[in-house]
Amino acid sequence: MYKAHPNNGKSRERRNLPFVKVLMYHRIVSDKSLPGSHWTCVSAKEFRSQLEALEKWGFTTVTFDDCRLFLKGELNLPRKPVVLTFDDGYRDTYRYALPALQEFGMKAVVFVLGERRIRTNAWDKCLGIHGAPLMKEVEIKELRGAGFEIGSHTMHHARLTEVSEHDAWKEISVSKIQLEDMLGASVPSFSYPYGAVNQMLKQLVKAAGYDIACSVVSGPAVFNKDVFEIRRTTILNTTNIAEFRLKLLTTYRYYEWARWKTKNNLLNLVAKRSNGNDKIHRDVEEVEGAMRSSNEKQ
Ligand SMILES: [Zn+2]
Secondary structure, three states: OOOOOEOOOOOOOOOOOOOOEEEEEOEEEOOOOOOOOOOOEEEHHHHHHHHHHHHHOOOEEOOHHHHHHHHOOOEOOOOOEEEEEEEOOEHHHHHHHHHHHHHOOOOOEEEEOOOOOOOEOHHHHHHOOOOOEEOOHHHHHHHHHOOOEEEEOOOOOOOHHHOOHHHHHHHHHHHHHHHHHHHOOOOOEEEOHHHOOOHHHHHHHHHOOOOEEEOOOOOOOOHHHOOOOEOOEEOOOOOOHHHHHHHOOHHHHHHHHHHHHHHHHHHHHHHHHHOOOHHHHHHHHHHHHHHHHHOOOO
């Protein structure tokens, strides 16, 4: 496994990380054709091929904490760093991703819930997605012991843009405290459920003491331009090796960013021109709803 090494503070110039790739996974399953599988379920075989490819193409896995130390000038990073993130903390991350990553000497960042009494992804039931077991405490501790970074994904997988500021603060801050108590270690990173983020939430995440937070499709193209809205590239169950390679290109991130920006600009333009017109308001809501459901479960 790559161990980032201290640089003894020799290089404290302003540091840029435009080259760090951040990939987003949810579940790794034994067979994606099994009932209950959906677009977030990458097969263990495909996942292994992706790790093989990363190794072949010269990528090295790092954590967000490695990036933080790099930005402080306290650590060097490898030439082609990549952060592999797993949302929700499924048991199959432990069962299939951990051994595969260990085989390749790689590590990852896993975002889990602070509320340890939640045993499955019950929040997906309304989308018709089968329940899948989440990791137990002992398994999360084992990941941490294996050099993985454990981050928070709120207490209850809350869509933070739709709860009160008070509730959002509790979801963000209490989950950090609970997980840190459980692990006896710091929990430096956060992932917004559904990628739902706004300026107020970013302030709360910062105030709670996190160093970094991940969105899904939003945020600047350059990695450290906004460390509380880190854009990620989604790996789907349909992503083949050619697409996987494409998604690792720096230009792909700019393409994703431009696509997101264009959608946002269009929505803003329509909203501005509506000038109180109810029908157009409804159209905007419809487009936003469609965008949201296409991002469901992220
Ligand atoms: Zn999630």
